């Protein structure tokens with residue numbers, strides 16, 4: 001991986017140290033150029049016209065679906081473009097026909113986007129079983145063995161937690177699901193952008209992730225599914241036939257993308273997938289793991305800093321949460337910005353149930369890495385965090 005070349009595609013990095021990629025990633029020049037090209041050269045709607053520009057837009061938009069499908073190793077099923085992971089998960093929650101008494105199993109470490117859609121189903125008589133992590137934020141496969149039973153219709157878990165950076169045993173969970181006849185939804189918002197992904201290996205029925213967290217444009221996300229669900233929206237562009245009696249939905253992604261989609265966004269997301277393939281996802285992961293190890297070890301050595309999650313780097317990723325004793329996480333984040341132009345997220349990270357479980361009322365400071373971060377940036381964060389800790393210590 002040519003780090004210098006990669007960094008030159010993100011001019012914003014001249015001014016800041018960006019360690020908030022779990023929230024949203026930066027967008028490289030080739031993705032921006034691809035989007036501008038659409039607006040400048042073939043700006044037209046998809047699924048509606050026969051003129052030249054419309055055909056060109058349709059072709060590129062379809063190609064983008066194929067690129068993203070190939071990025072996650074999907075040879076079958078439907079790959080639907082959405083606005084974000086949140087929309088993808090809601091499409092599944094609202095798109096399955098539920099019967100009272102059915103169960104959903106999820107965990108306490110989920111982002112609100114993979115928690116609220118299931119919590120809301122309780123009003124329809126759906127039971128929710130919530131598995132708790134241990135004090136390090138790790139999960140035991142045996143807890144899933146116990147929780148998933150014949151009434152469980154769906155298991156919804158994140159592959160990688162956005163607060164603690166813990167990796168969940170998704171493969172094992174998928175085997176338990178298969179044994180018990182339950183479907184598996186994987187929230188890949190934090191995993192798909194950072195590690196090689198193959199839906200077949202994951203063994204899931206639904207995979208949800210965000211384009212904007214994997215170098216794609218804001219307002220892009222993905223739902224991959226190999227199960228039948230009802231579309232969330234109905235309307236233009238998604239029907240084969242309509243009469244006063246009813247309508248017949250188109251096959252494939254078109255049936256789920258009613259209305260004019262985010263065309264430049266979808267095409268830009270396809271370019272982002274290409275960009276990551278060119279960078280090589282194995283190398284992206286290795287680079288991030290190395291940096292995360294350095295960050296984790298360094299933070300653990302600073303007096304007055306508490307680091308959360310597993311200390312075993314094998315079940316972690318490039319997300320590290322910490323606090324500085326005596327300071328609120330928001331204050332630490334502001335100090336990192338003011339002192340060293342370091343951008344990190346602070347607070348509850350849309351994981352209030354987990355924060356309550358861990359007794360972290362004000363949340364944590366979270367540094368999250370990506371392919372464009374460097375060893376020198378990690379050292380800068382460590383140096384600044386040490387100065388901040390000394391100030392209050």
Ligand SMILES: Cc1ncc(COP(=O)(O)O)c(C=O)c1O
Nearest residue numbers: 084085086111113158162189210
């Ligand atoms: C694990 C996880 N799931 C879901 C989401 C929601 O993603 P989006 O805001 O793109 O819908 C996030 C966002 O941070 C996340 O980290």
